[in-house]
Amino acid sequence: MAKISFILNEEKRSVEVEPNQTLLDVLRDKLGVKSPKCGCDRGDCGACAVLLNGRSVRSCLILAVEVEGQEVRTLEGISQPKLTQLQENFVAMNSFQCGFCTPGVIITATELLEKNPHPDLAEIQEALSGNLCRCTGYKPIFEAILKTAKRGRS
Amino acid sequence: MAITHEFKYFRPTNLAEIIELLHKYGDKAKLLAGGTDLTVNIKENIEQPEAVIDIKAVPELSILDNGKDGLFIGANVTFTDLLEAKAIQKDYLLLWEAARSVASVGIRNRATLIGNICSAVPSLDSAPALLCYDAVVHLQNYKGKREVPISEWFLGPRKTARKADELVLGVSLLKPRGKHTGCYLKLGRYNGEDLAQAGLALLASASDDYKAAWCAVGPVPKRSSKIEDLLHGKSITPELIRKAKALVADEISPITDLRASREYRLHLCEIMLERGLQVCQMRLQGKKIDTRNILGG
Numbered sequence: 001m002a003k004i005s006f007i008l009n010e011e012k013r014s015v016e017v018e019p020n021q022t023l024l025d026v027l028r029d030k031l032g033v034k035s036p037k038c039g040c041d042r043g044d045c046g047a048c049a050v051l052l053n054g055r056s057v058r059s060c061l062i063l064a065v066e067v068e069g070q071e072v073r074t075l076e077g078i079s080q081p082k083l084t085q086l087q088e089n090f091v092a093m094n095s096f097q098c099g100f101c102t103p104g105v106i107i108t109a110t111e112l113l114e115k116n117p118h119p120d121l122a123e124i125q126e127a128l129s130g131n132l133c134r135c136t137g138y139k140p141i142f143e144a145i146l147k148t149a150k151r152g153r154s
Numbered sequence: 155m156a157i158t159h160e161f162k163y164f165r166p167t168n169l170a171e172i173i174e175l176l177h178k179y180g181d182k183a184k185l186l187a188g189g190t191d192l193t194v195n196i197k198e199n200i201e202q203p204e205a206v207i208d209i210k211a212v213p214e215l216s217i218l219d220n221g222k223d224g225l226f227i228g229a230n231v232t233f234t235d236l237l238e239a240k241a242i243q244k245d246y247l248l249l250w251e252a253a254r255s256v257a258s259v260g261i262r263n264r265a266t267l268i269g270n271i272c273s274a275v276p277s278l279d280s281a282p283a284l285l286c287y288d289a290v291v292h293l294q295n296y297k298g299k300r301e302v303p304i305s306e307w308f309l310g311p312r313k314t315a316r317k318a319d320e321l322v323l324g325v326s327l328l329k330p331r332g333k334h335t336g337c338y339l340k341l342g343r344y345n346g347e348d349l350a351q352a353g354l355a356l357l358a359s360a361s362d363d364y365k366a367a368w369c370a371v372g373p374v375p376k377r378s379s380k381i382e383d384l385l386h387g388k389s390i391t392p393e394l395i396r397k398a399k400a401l402v403a404d405e406i407s408p409i410t411d412l413r414a415s416r417e418y419r420l421h422l423c424e425i426m427l428e429r430g431l432q433v434c435q436m437r438l439q440g441k442k443i444d445t446r447n448i449l450g451g
Contacts, residue, residue: 002163019163019206022193025156042194044347046260055234055263061193062264065163066186066208108259129346130258 004068008033009077017064024048026064027074035075035103039132046131049104050074056111075103078110085151086110089144097135105131109145118149157197165208169215169294172207172321177296179205181318186210187230188264190257191273215323220245225287228324233262233270245329248355249283251338251445256280258347268322271307274314274374275349281308281375282355283338285367287327293320308374333360335437337445339426341370343413345446351414354426358434362387366427371406371419378405381427390435398431399424425449 005014008031015030027033027050036059039047043058050059051073078084086109089095096102105128112119112127119127124145125138133141166172176183184203186192187210195201209215210230217228220241227236236242236253243250256262256270256279270280271291281304289304293316302315304325309315316322336357342348353369364385369375380401388394408419426449433443 018160020157020160020196022157041197043190043261046258049260052263056260057264058190058260061190063163063186063189063193063206063208065165066189066210068165111259125346127259130260 002065004065006067006069007071009073009080015064019063019065021064022060023050023062023064023067023072024059027059027072033074033076037100037103039100039104044130044132045101046104046108047101049107049131051107051111054111054114056108075106078106084110086113086145086148089147090141093140093144093147095136095140095144096133101131101133101135105133105141109148112145113148119145121146124149157193159196159199159202161196161203162205163208164205165211167211169212169321169323172209172212173294173296175205175207176319176321179203179207183207183318185272185321187215187266187269188232190261190265191269209321217324222329224329225327226324227267227327229268229322230266231268231324232264232266234259236267237262246283246287246327248286248336248338248357249280249327252279252283252340252353252355254446255338255340255350255353261347268324271304271325272314272316272322274308274312276311276373276375277350277353277370278375279338279340279350279353279369282353282367282369284325284327285375285377286336286355286357286365287330289325289327291315291325292323293317294323295320299323305377308376310373330357330359333438334358335434336365337430337433337437337443337448339430339433339445339448341414341419341422341426341449349413352408352419352423352426354423354430356427356430356434358431358438360438362389364434368406368423371408371423373407380405385431390431395428395431399427402427422449 001016037047039045041060043061048060049056182204186206186208215228216230218231219226233253233256267280270278284304291302307315338355340350341352350370352371355367357365366378366381402424408416410416
């Protein structure tokens with residue numbers, strides 16, 4: 001066991017972990033942060049995406065010990081103090097059905113919009129290519145992101 | 155799924171510590187940078203290291219230096235780091251296009267180019283570009299440093315010239331001289347996250363000097379000397395492209411696997427060479443071409 005400290009959703013957290021525990025398992029099972037989901041467990045599906053120092057990463061492929069001293073943001077943090085416009089658009093446009101992929105999709109889309117506030121459809125598709133959704137056929141997801149992207153475009 | 159295998163985790167903060175740990179553990183140690191391959195391999199018990207050495211806290215290994223004569227890419231440099239460096243898109247276009255084609259954003263944010271060449275699967279996207287730029291791999295162990303040309307690096311699927319106690323410090327690339335261009339074409343099942351069924355990098359200069367390298371169509375990625383020799387000193391014409399395509403079957407040895415048949419790969423590689431040479435020609439003429447849709451959607 002080693003004690004690690006890191007910033008989780010703007011709050012300093014310390015937790016005891018084994019070297020072979022993934023960030024995903026520690027977030028869900030030790031810290032009660034349930035938005036990242038375990039889908040494929042090998043980095044292909046994107047359901048476990050979190051932001052690490054501002055970049056989206058697969059928390060199932062990261063050892064918890066690796067994030068010592070770093071900054072992790074999950075959907076729980078993004079949703080505070082209130083839902084973002086992107087999230088509001090997901091709700092308004094029925095952009096999820098079962099919802100399992102949604103936290104990862106929001107994380108990835110949030111990163112995209114931070115880097116590129118006005119992406120076109122092709123850029124959105126490219127950014128989302130690592131997030132699998134088996135319900136929606138992606139259309140309402142792309143539409144909600146496009147709608148958010150078009151806001152404020154001069 | 156929890157990882158069942160237990161290991162010791164080290165996070166050294168300087169090179170000397172890494173070298174010492176590698177000397178002590180040898181092939182019982184695995185080096186960890188992005189972890190996008192290693193963590194999966196440990197989960198699936200393909201790798202069972204006694205020690206995992208995280209190299210991300212060593213600043214020298216994060217160097218990305220675009221100098222006058224060449225580029226140095228340190229072991230911790232991720233594909234996203236490469237993509238965000240505008241100068242790399244300008245000076246090393248095929249490497250940039252190859253980096254863009256790797257997996258998805260969430261993987262590229264973590265996965266390193268050095269990890270890619272150390273995993274050494276036959277479909278690795280970064281190799282054809284590195285072969286065209288005559289890259290050199292820089293290694294260090296407790297005895298000292300050595301350099302291995304990228305053409306001698308890949309020994310077989312998942313096998314490289316790296317010894318168990320060696321750390322890859324990075325790779326250096328030669329900057330092509332004079333006016334030049336190139337492209338990396340990747341054949342996948344769709345545009346999006348996929349492994350290459352075939353990959354082709356072409357580097358072409360305005361003085362008609364060409365380099366061509368393949369991945370995913372043989373046990374190791376390799377340059378195509380017959381095609382390069384044919385093209386050398388000549389301008390691209392339909393007749394020249396036809397002759398070059400006729401050499402493809404001699405230069406690659408694809409297999410049939412679940413992603414594509416040997417015959418499909420052989421045929422598409424000829425098409426890739428044709429379209430790749432056309433892209434080079436148009437780019438040398440100053441035209442803007444997006445290669446992502448060049449093989450269809």
